[in-house]
Amino acid sequence: MRADCALFTNLEAVARDAGDALTRARQPRLYDRLDWFARTAAHCPPPGTPLVARARDAKGTAWLFLSRRGARAQALASWYTLAFDAVTTGEAPVAALSGALKGIGHVELSPVEAPDALAGAFRAAGWRLSVTPMSVNWRIVPGPDFAAFWAARPGKLRSTVERKGKKAKLDIAIHRAFAPEAWTAYEEIYAASWKGEEGSWPFLRAMAENEGAAGTLRLGIASKGGQPLAAQLWTVEHGRATIHKLAYREDAKALSPGSILSHAMFRHVIEHDRPALIDYGTGDQPYKADWMDTPHPLWRIEASNPRHPIGLAMIGRRAMGALVRGTAGRYARAKRSGDSA
Numbered sequence: 001m002r003a004d005c006a007l008f009t010n011l012e013a014v015a016r017d018a019g020d021a022l023t024r025a026r027q028p029r030l031y032d033r034l035d036w037f038a039r040t041a042a043h044c045p046p047p048g049t050p051l052v053a054r055a056r057d058a059k060g061t062a063w064l065f066l067s068r069r070g071a072r073a074q075a076l077a078s079w080y081t082l083a084f085d086a087v088t089t090g091e092a093p094v095a096a097l098s099g100a101l102k103g104i105g106h107v108e109l110s111p112v113e114a115p116d117a118l119a120g121a122f123r124a125a126g127w128r129l130s131v132t133p134m135s136v137n138w139r140i141v142p143g144p145d146f147a148a149f150w151a152a153r154p155g156k157l158r159s160t161v162e163r164k165g166k167k168a169k170l171d172i173a174i175h176r177a178f179a180p181e182a183w184t185a186y187e188e189i190y191a192a193s194w195k196g197e198e199g200s201w202p203f204l205r206a207m208a209e210n211e212g213a214a215g216t217l218r219l220g221i222a223s224k225g226g227q228p229l230a231a232q233l234w235t236v237e238h239g240r241a242t243i244h245k246l247a248y249r250e251d252a253k254a255l256s257p258g259s260i261l262s263h264a265m266f267r268h269v270i271e272h273d274r275p276a277l278i279d280y281g282t283g284d285q286p287y288k289a290d291w292m293d294t295p296h297p298l299w300r301i302e303a304s305n306p307r308h309p310i311g312l313a314m315i316g317r318r319a320m321g322a323l324v325r326g327t328a329g330r331y332a333r334a335k336r337s338g339d340s341a
Helices: 011-018 034-043 116-124 146-151 155-168 180-191 201-214 250-255 257-273 286-291 309-340
Strands: 004-008 049-057 060-069 072-075 087-090 106-112 128-140 171-175 217-224 227-237 240-248 277-279 294-304
Touching (some): 004 011, 011 034, 011 049, 011 060, 106 116, 106 128, 106 309, 116 128, 116 294, 128 286, 146 257, 155 250, 155 257, 171 257, 180 201, 180 217, 180 227, 180 240, 201 217, 201 227, 217 257, 227 250, 227 257, 240 257, 250 257, 257 277, 294 309
Parallel strands (some): 072 106
Antiparallel strands (some): 060 072, 060 087, 106 294, 128 277, 128 294, 171 217, 217 227, 227 240
16 A cells, blocks of 8 residues: 655644644654644754654554754654654554655654664665664553552662651642642752753743643642752653653752652652553663663664765765774774783
8 A cells, every 4th residue: 555655844734734633632642742843843943944754544644753954854852852753643654754755865863762663664765774772761660559669669768768758847749730830949949959951941831831731740849948949740641650850959958859759759640640650751860770660772763865975975984883893892802812811
């Protein structure tokens, strides 16, 4: 069955063509909705201009949202995008997407949770690929019993939370709808935290307002004596809870407000929302292992079109890099062998 393919250079045209197929009602994942891509393009876009490939047949539709610079393209994503993939409905013709990108020489896609379908689509069209790990996503299947979840955490973490919690006596508020005063507290906490400049406050606030209206927002604020000390931004939808952002005031570190708030957030979400999975966004920070069970790799796909000069140049560059690494490895092994002789 031959797919009908199209390329769009603005998201308004995508919306007209897609109808309701890219709305919350049809797309269960936050990062696959047209409003997510529109927010990214408006507030924190990657370099370039939007380029969206669409392939459609009688069984379904697939889209690939990109940002294009000349003959190169990359995922239309930002640091807020915790997972990127082709967006689909039905039994979508994902394999036809790469064929629509005839004028593109090189594509980079990340962070991809399960790269096989996208990588297979480009390979089937003759593109040369490099698929490499780029980060991890820590996850846990928590079960419905918070007490069992908590008992399985490391003893040091449990001791710290219980001891510091009794001493700090923090006030915890968990907002399930957007509250302007809570958002102001979150921004104040972030400004006094160890973190650098936030990528895009307008993006983040729009996301929180949107998810608050949909009932998926969980915004936790820990305070003492009326001063906000720690904040966490979660969403819970379709059985999956995601920890998007967290921060605490650096000058309150001795009270462990972040860990105390995490304890309250996990309890609230497990007991009230009963998710099948909780994920800790992207990154392999050591503290995530205390709360989660398993790291899952996130991948970067680099696809080069051998029928395009840019693609050929990238293929040659990767081949040269592999040759250099192989030569260096053989030299190092030979040197170690000589040293041990």
